[in-house]
Amino acid sequence: MTTVVMGAATLHLGDAYKIRPTLGWFDADVMDPPYEFRAEGGGHYRQSRKGMAQIVAEKLSDGFDHSVLNPLLCGGAIVFCHNDQLPKLLPYIDGSFERQAVCTWRKSNPQPVANKHYRPVMEFYVHAWNRGFHPRGTLEDLDRQVEAYSPRGKQKFGHPTVKPDKVMAKILRNVAGETVCDPFMGTGSTGVAAIRAGKRFTGIEHNPQHFATAVDRITAAVEAAREAA
Structure with missing residues (x-):
């Protein structure tokens, strides 16, 4: 396991299922684990999307073990998920946490695909x-929906499912406490939002390329926070 520490952030390169239990208590776990959905089909447009091939290659459509x-x-905890995962995820959460709410990120630029389903205009996340540790923020912050532009091109940082800054900033305003862990850190969007919100962040990522990107992004966020202090 490789560990990088910068200011209020600690990043681990390795397996979330092995590392997360060893890290102990955090006020909030904020995670975007692998979705579980059909990654094939969808016509010529979908087949031409390089991001979908990357999702399959990185096993980001195979789901995740709820025990994490x-x-x-x-x-x-905040958990992003596909619509089709909700029937399994919600009963697990209901038996584990006191309360929960299903929230949505509505995309202002959804992809023109459906793949024998509804068009993916929104993505779900559950706040348990x-x-x-109930949700925090102003009345506006406590809306169950946030609308934001889905990242494209360079804004994706080489990751097929990166979440936009606006969505993560809203979530970090909602979670209680001062310490945040993201077991599926990806390129570090949760960490950037956590540092900007004045929280301490710990992230775990198994992909070395995404880990390196997260180190760069979160280092920049830490340095910007220091300059602003």
Whole structure:
């Protein structure tokens, strides 16, 4: 395992399922684990999307083991998921946390595909919490929906499912506490938002290329926070 520490951020290169249980308590786990969905089909447009091939290659459509979501290790949790994962994920969360809410990121530029389903105009995330870790923020912050432009091109940082800054900033305003862990860090969007929100961040990522990108992005966020202090 490789570990990089910069200011209020600690990043681990390795397997989330092995590393997360060893890190102990965090006020919030904020994660975008692999979705579970059909990554094939969808016509010529979908077949021409390089991002979909990357999703398959990196096994980002194979789902995840819910055991990484441990209510004994966090006060609250944010979990992004595909629509088709909700029937399995919600019962697990309901038996683990005190309360939960299904929230959505509505895309202002959704892809023109459907693949024998509904068009993916929105993505879901579940906010679950235990007593004392209920959602925070202004009344506007507490909307269950946020609308944001889906990253394209360089804004994706070489990752096929990167989340936009606006979405992550809203989520970091909502989670309670000062410490945040992202077991599926990707290119570091959660970490950037956490540092900007004045929280301490720990991230885990198994892909060396994405890990290197996360180190660069979060280092820049840490340096910017220092300059602004």
